[in-house]
Amino acid sequence: MTAQIIAACRSAVVPRGGAFAALSLPDLGAPVLQAALRQAGIAPAQVDEVIVSNALGGGGNPARLVALAAGLPEHVAGLSIDRQCAGGLDALLLAKALVESSAAHVVIAGGVESYSLRPQRLRNFPDGRPPEPYDQPPFSPWPDRDPDMAQAADALAQAYGISRADQDAWAIASHRKAMGACFSAEEIVGMEGQTNDPFARRMSPSLAARVKPVAGSITAANMAVAADGAAFCVVVSEQLCRSLGHSGIRIMGGATKGDQPELPGIAPLAAMRATFDQTGLSARNIACAEVMEAFAVQAIACVQGSDLDPACVNIGGGALARGHPIGASGTINAVRLCHELRKTGGTGLATIAAAGGIATAVVLGA
Known part of the structure; x- marks a missing residue:
């Protein structure tokens, strides 16, 4: 049962x-x-669980808040997870495990992130010093292996010989593809007057070249902007899918793997290898892929290192042309992949890296 x-x-x-x-x-x-439930033809009372990825919300149980605000019954407890950027795909894998084990019949899995309203973080000291604000929490117990994310991306560029010009070209292509894409109302739920991703724009090599570096070859033009967003998938058993008359997208397999903490951008290669081993597939079987673009360099390194066909990657543009709502980004990639597979058929891959040197990959089949 898939x-x-x-x-x-x-x-x-x-x-x-x-x-x-x-x-x-x-x-x-x-x-x-709520829009996902309407599309699925599922009543709120049928929902067994809601799994929500969130990385910046400051704790509590955002899944419970979202479930109650959406009008789900109070018996839906809600499960919040934080695996940073990878959490949105991990939510899907948890939903798959619940459904395939018959522990649940209907699971809503996704992510929600407000970068705009994230709480401020303060570090306390035992010696009585005033609390000190900080932006990035520790992702490794070793400070020398816990770099700033932009510095880690530049180290990846140096290690793999990926130039700034290569990164800028990838970013320009991402914006171009997003500008030419047509996203359906079934994919994007209109909110606050937003029915398309507003950040996509026309870029040129000369414009990108004028942007000042953040860290070595990393610039604001070839890294994703911080953003707000949400995404959800309704996951059910094959039997329920058939009884509702849906042509579902199968969650064929997936894996989360750790790698070098100081080079998080390359971790998707380990997750993809594990996923391909699990499913018996290879990059040649992938008709469509959504590869996270937190930084252009990590997308380039992962595509090159996995032998994915670049022509099938991020067909409608990637996070460089949208933005990066951390905890929601993995599910946004999965939603994008679902809608591309409904058009093209075949087998697709979504993958994302996360701070600390971890990554998740998921294979879906139409």
Whole structure:
């Protein structure tokens, strides 16, 4: 029995401070969850569990807030997870495990993130010093193996010989593909007047070349902007999928793997290898892929290292042309993949790297 995705939708992805800046996590997530239920033809009372990835919300149980705000019954407890950027795909794998073990029949899996409203972080000291604000929490117990993310991306570029010009060209192509894409109302739930990702724009090599570096070859033009967004998939059993008359998207397999903490951008290669071993597939079987573009260099390194066909990667543009709502980004990639597979058929791959040197890959089949 293979778990099936029978509905997949997302909000637009809006850079922080934009149209979603005033929306709390439940305000941002509940309309998308409700739209996914409508697409699935599932009543709220049929939902067994809601799994929500969130990385910046400051704790608590955002899944419970979103579930209640969406009008789900109080018996739906909600499960919140934080595996940073990888959490949105991990939510899907958890949903698959629940459904295929018959522990649940209907699971809504996704992610929601408000970069605009993330709480401020303060580090306390035992000697009585005033609390000190910080931005990035530790992702490794060893400071010398826990770099800033932009510095880690530049180290990856140096290690793999990927130039700034290569990275800028990838970013330009991402924006171009996004500008030419047509996203359906079934994919993007209109909220706050946003029915498309507003960040996509026309870029040129000369424009990208004028952007000042953040770290070595890494610039604001070839790294994704911080953003707000939400995405959800409705995951059910094959039997329920058939009884509802859906043509589902199969969750064929997936894996989360760790790699070098100081080079998180290359971790998807380990996750892809494990996923291909698990499913008996290879890069040659992949008709469509959504590879996370937190940085252009990590997408380039992962495509080259996995032998994926670049022509099948991020067909409608990637995070460089949208933005990066951390905990939601993995599910956004999965939603994008579902809608591409409904058009093209075949087998698809979604993969994403996360801070600390971990990554998740998921294979879906139409």
